[in-house]
Amino acid sequence: MVAINGISRSKWMGWICAETDDDRWLQVDFKTPQEIVAIEIRGTGILPQFTQNFKLAQSENGLEPWSWYGSNGDPKIFQGNLNEYEPVFHCLDPSIMSRFLRIYPLEYVIYPVIKWELYTCRKDLLASIHSSRAVLTANDTLPTAFQVPGSPRPAIPADILDDVTTTCIRIPPSGQAPGEVKIQLEGHMKIDFITRVSLLGNGLQCNDQHISAMVQESKADSCSGTYKLCSVAEGVDECRVTCSSELHAHQMFSMQISLTIPAHTDARLCEAKRVD
Numbered sequence: 106m107v108a109i110n111g112i113s114r115s116k117w118m119g120w121i122c123a124e125t126d127d128d129r130w131l132q133v134d135f136k137t138p139q140e141i142v143a144i145e146i147r148g149t150g151i152l153p154q155f156t157q158n159f160k161l162a163q164s165e166n167g168l169e170p171w172s173w174y175g176s177n178g179d180p181k182i183f184q185g186n187l188n189e190y191e192p193v194f195h196c197l198d199p200s201i202m203s204r205f206l207r208i209y210p211l212e213y214v215i216y217p218v219i220k221w222e223l224y225t226c227r228k229d230l231l232a233s234i235h236s237s238r239a240v241l242t243a244n245d246t247l248p249t250a251f252q253v254p255g256s257p258r259p260a261i262p263a264d265i266l267d268d269v270t271t272t273c274i275r276i277p278p279s280g281q282a283p284g285e286v287k288i289q290l291e292g293h294m295k296i297d298f299i300t301r302v303s304l305l306g307n308g309l310q311c312n313d314q315h316i317s318a319m320v321q322e323s324k325a326d327s328c329s330g331t332y333k334l335c336s337v338a339e340g341v342d343e344c345r346v347t348c349s350s351e352l353h354a355h356q357m358f359s360m361q362i363s364l365t366i367p368a369h370t371d372a373r374l375c376e377a378k379r380v381d
Contacts, residue, residue, distance in 0.1 A: 119149060119220035122210060129217060132207045134167060135225075141201040142357065143224035143231060143291060145242060146208075148189035155186040156219050157212040163203035174201060182211065189218075192240055194233065196291050198357040230302075230379060232262045234274075235287040250277045251286075253373060265377045273306060273375035278366040286364045290377060297353045300360065301381040304344040308372030311339035315366065320348035321359040332361070345380070 122129040148155025160180040162171040173180035174197070186193050210217035222243065224231055233242040234251070241247055246259045251274045253260060264272040265288075276286050294300060300320060310316065318335035335348035352358055366372040 119147070119218050121154070122217045130207045130209045131219060131221070132167075132205060133223065135204050138165070138202055138204045139225045141197060141203070141206060141223050141225055142293070143194065143196045145192050145194045145222040145224070146185060147192045147220040148186045149218050150190050150220070153189050154215040154218045155189045155213065156210040156217050157185045157214065159183050159185050159211055160209045161201070162207045162209065163201055164205040165203065167205045171207065192242065194240065194242065196357045196359065200357075230266055230377065231291040232266050232377065233289045234262050235289065236283055247274060250282060251275050265374055268376070270305060270375045273373040276308070276364050276366045276372040276374055278370045278372065279368045288362045288364070288377070290360045290362065292358060292379070294352050294354050294356050294358050295379065295381050298349055298351070299381055300348045300350065300358055301379070302346045302360065303340065303376075303378045303380045304346065304374060305342065305376040305378070306372065306374040308366065308370050309344050309364070309374065310366065311337060311344035313337055316344055316346070316362065316364055318346045318348065318360060318362045320350050321352070335360070
């Protein structure tokens with residue numbers, strides 16, 4: 106259930122707040138407390154209208170007082186969109202455990218417009234695929250190059266996290282755009298210092314020449330830090346990616362995996378699974 110305050114809504118353009126409204130926010134009620142681990146926002150996707158930065162607040166009962174997400178009672182200001190069509194993704198470290206959540210747009214272009222997606226801790230991993238300057242997440246339809254011929258429906262990033270080995274994404278071989286597939290996995294560390302992910306599919310080349318991976322090693326703030334190379338080894342019907350870092354159990358990690366496939370090879374990635 107979504108509550109709105111002093112705003113108008115458009116089915117196609119998202120949540121649009123009146124420019125003269127000084128107390129503008131968008132609120133969601135999860136009905137039960139949920140652990141929120143990430144947020145993604147977009148602009149209209151049509152007109153040059155978008156929110157440039159924002160802040161978050163939470164409440165257990167939807168009543169005052171609301172608590173800012175930040176430190177020492179001060180709200181954290183999140184970077185918003187740079188244009189109307191490219192999404193911006195933020196992992197939340199620490200995560201938010203709450204029934205009610207509000208987003209407050211601050212600076213904006215023309216109108217404070219928001220399309221948002223909240224990620225809860227129901228899945229072990231979150232996946233996004235980077236292609237031609239676009240970041241595709243969750244249920245976004247992937248470009249034609251990633252579609253498996255004969256599939257009953259278009260491939261989406263969530264296909265590699267659904268525990269179903271028959272839903273896959275195609276990895277275009279060298280010589281075909283985009284030439285290299287970049288996948289980002291987000292999740293919580295299960296143990297200190299080590300993260301392991303198993304890649305299952307067909308035609309994958311389990312070596313450092315064709316699969317490279319990096320994991321976030323240290324953080325100055327949420328979703329930023331230095332990256333460290335991971336090791337890649339061939340397992341039983343899988344490619345095993347092992348990453349060491351300075352992160353501890355329950356902290357958020359970010360792993361970037363790049364896949365290249367030899368020319369004239371039919372390769373598919375069907376699952377990315379945690380094995381630690």
